[in-house]
Amino acid sequence: MKSDKIYIAFRTAACKEIFEIALLGAAKPASEERQYSKDMPAMSETRKPGLLQKLAMLKDHKKELFWVWVAYQTVKGMMTTSLIWIPLLYALKNFG
Structure with missing residues:
Protein backbone atom coordinates (compact mmCIF):
# COMPACT_ATOMS: atom_id res chain seq x y z
CA MET A 1 0.00 0.00 0.00
CA LYS A 2 2.80 2.38 0.85
CA SER A 3 4.43 1.84 -2.54
CA ASP A 4 1.08 2.53 -4.26
CA LYS A 5 0.83 5.92 -2.54
CA ILE A 6 4.40 6.80 -3.51
CA TYR A 7 3.76 5.76 -7.12
CA ILE A 8 0.54 7.81 -7.26
CA ALA A 9 2.31 10.83 -5.77
CA PHE A 10 5.19 10.51 -8.23
CA ARG A 11 2.79 10.06 -11.15
CA THR A 12 0.83 13.13 -10.04
CA ALA A 13 4.00 15.21 -9.82
CA ALA A 14 5.11 13.99 -13.25
CA CYS A 15 1.69 14.82 -14.73
CA LYS A 16 1.85 18.32 -13.29
CA GLU A 17 5.22 18.82 -14.94
CA ILE A 18 3.90 17.50 -18.27
CA PHE A 19 0.90 19.84 -18.03
CA GLU A 20 3.19 22.79 -17.38
CA ILE A 21 5.34 21.89 -20.36
CA ALA A 22 2.32 21.39 -22.61
CA LEU A 23 0.49 24.51 -21.52
CA LEU A 24 3.44 26.86 -21.22
CA GLY A 25 5.33 25.47 -24.20
CA ALA A 26 8.62 25.24 -22.39
CA ALA A 27 10.21 23.24 -19.63
CA LYS A 28 11.11 24.67 -16.26
CA PRO A 29 14.59 26.15 -16.01
CA ALA A 30 17.21 23.63 -14.97
CA SER A 31 18.24 25.82 -12.04
CA GLU A 32 14.79 25.61 -10.48
CA GLU A 33 14.72 23.10 -7.67
CA ARG A 34 12.00 20.48 -8.04
CA GLN A 35 10.49 19.25 -4.81
CA TYR A 36 8.28 16.24 -5.23
CA SER A 37 7.97 15.82 -1.49
CA LYS A 38 5.21 18.46 -1.38
CA ASP A 39 3.03 16.26 -3.56
CA MET A 40 3.70 13.08 -1.65
CA PRO A 41 1.10 12.05 0.92
CA ALA A 42 1.89 11.69 4.58
CA MET A 43 2.94 8.22 5.68
CA SER A 44 -0.18 7.96 7.84
CA GLU A 45 -2.39 8.11 4.73
CA THR A 46 -2.60 4.46 3.82
CA ARG A 47 -6.24 4.17 2.75
CA LYS A 48 -7.08 4.13 -0.90
CA PRO A 49 -9.51 6.83 -1.99
CA GLY A 50 -13.14 5.77 -2.23
CA LEU A 51 -15.49 6.28 -5.14
CA LEU A 52 -16.81 9.59 -3.81
CA GLN A 53 -13.29 10.92 -3.34
CA LYS A 54 -12.38 9.89 -6.87
CA LEU A 55 -15.47 11.58 -8.27
CA ALA A 56 -14.66 14.72 -6.28
CA MET A 57 -11.11 14.67 -7.69
CA LEU A 58 -12.50 14.36 -11.23
CA LYS A 59 -14.86 17.26 -10.60
Whole structure:
Protein backbone atom coordinates (compact mmCIF):
# COMPACT_ATOMS: atom_id res chain seq x y z
CA MET A 1 0.00 0.00 0.00
CA LYS A 2 2.80 2.38 0.85
CA SER A 3 4.43 1.84 -2.54
CA ASP A 4 1.08 2.53 -4.26
CA LYS A 5 0.83 5.92 -2.54
CA ILE A 6 4.40 6.80 -3.51
CA TYR A 7 3.76 5.76 -7.12
CA ILE A 8 0.54 7.81 -7.26
CA ALA A 9 2.31 10.83 -5.77
CA PHE A 10 5.19 10.51 -8.23
CA ARG A 11 2.79 10.06 -11.15
CA THR A 12 0.83 13.13 -10.04
CA ALA A 13 4.00 15.21 -9.82
CA ALA A 14 5.11 13.99 -13.25
CA CYS A 15 1.69 14.82 -14.73
CA LYS A 16 1.85 18.32 -13.29
CA GLU A 17 5.22 18.82 -14.94
CA ILE A 18 3.90 17.50 -18.27
CA PHE A 19 0.90 19.84 -18.03
CA GLU A 20 3.19 22.79 -17.38
CA ILE A 21 5.34 21.89 -20.36
CA ALA A 22 2.32 21.39 -22.61
CA LEU A 23 0.49 24.51 -21.52
CA LEU A 24 3.44 26.86 -21.22
CA GLY A 25 5.33 25.47 -24.20
CA ALA A 26 8.62 25.24 -22.39
CA ALA A 27 10.21 23.24 -19.63
CA LYS A 28 11.11 24.67 -16.26
CA PRO A 29 14.59 26.15 -16.01
CA ALA A 30 17.21 23.63 -14.97
CA SER A 31 18.24 25.82 -12.04
CA GLU A 32 14.79 25.61 -10.48
CA GLU A 33 14.72 23.10 -7.67
CA ARG A 34 12.00 20.48 -8.04
CA GLN A 35 10.49 19.25 -4.81
CA TYR A 36 8.28 16.24 -5.23
CA SER A 37 7.97 15.82 -1.49
CA LYS A 38 5.21 18.46 -1.38
CA ASP A 39 3.03 16.26 -3.56
CA MET A 40 3.70 13.08 -1.65
CA PRO A 41 1.10 12.05 0.92
CA ALA A 42 1.89 11.69 4.58
CA MET A 43 2.94 8.22 5.68
CA SER A 44 -0.18 7.96 7.84
CA GLU A 45 -2.39 8.11 4.73
CA THR A 46 -2.60 4.46 3.82
CA ARG A 47 -6.24 4.17 2.75
CA LYS A 48 -7.08 4.13 -0.90
CA PRO A 49 -9.51 6.83 -1.99
CA GLY A 50 -13.14 5.77 -2.23
CA LEU A 51 -15.49 6.28 -5.14
CA LEU A 52 -16.81 9.59 -3.81
CA GLN A 53 -13.29 10.92 -3.34
CA LYS A 54 -12.38 9.89 -6.87
CA LEU A 55 -15.47 11.58 -8.27
CA ALA A 56 -14.66 14.72 -6.28
CA MET A 57 -11.11 14.67 -7.69
CA LEU A 58 -12.50 14.36 -11.23
CA LYS A 59 -14.86 17.26 -10.60
CA ASP A 60 -12.07 19.42 -9.16
CA HIS A 61 -9.65 18.72 -12.04
CA LYS A 62 -12.03 18.48 -14.99
CA LYS A 63 -10.29 21.20 -17.06
CA GLU A 64 -6.88 19.56 -16.76
CA LEU A 65 -8.29 16.09 -17.34
CA PHE A 66 -10.12 17.31 -20.45
CA TRP A 67 -6.81 18.30 -22.04
CA VAL A 68 -5.26 14.97 -21.03
CA TRP A 69 -8.20 13.27 -22.77
CA VAL A 70 -7.73 15.44 -25.89
CA ALA A 71 -4.02 14.63 -25.99
CA TYR A 72 -4.74 10.91 -25.53
CA GLN A 73 -7.32 10.90 -28.33
CA THR A 74 -4.91 12.78 -30.62
CA VAL A 75 -2.09 10.31 -30.06
CA LYS A 76 -4.46 7.35 -30.35
CA GLY A 77 -5.88 8.69 -33.61
CA MET A 78 -2.44 9.28 -35.13
CA MET A 79 -1.26 5.83 -34.12
CA THR A 80 -4.39 4.16 -35.50
CA THR A 81 -4.15 6.06 -38.75
CA SER A 82 -0.46 5.45 -39.30
CA LEU A 83 -0.28 1.83 -38.13
CA ILE A 84 -3.63 0.43 -39.28
CA TRP A 85 -5.50 2.49 -41.87
CA ILE A 86 -2.61 3.62 -44.09
CA PRO A 87 -1.12 0.10 -44.44
CA LEU A 88 -4.62 -1.36 -44.94
CA LEU A 89 -5.47 1.11 -47.71
CA TYR A 90 -2.05 0.55 -49.30
CA ALA A 91 -2.57 -3.21 -49.25
CA LEU A 92 -6.06 -2.92 -50.71
CA LYS A 93 -4.87 -0.60 -53.45
CA ASN A 94 -1.84 -2.64 -54.50
CA PHE A 95 -2.88 -6.22 -53.75
CA GLY A 96 -6.65 -6.16 -53.79
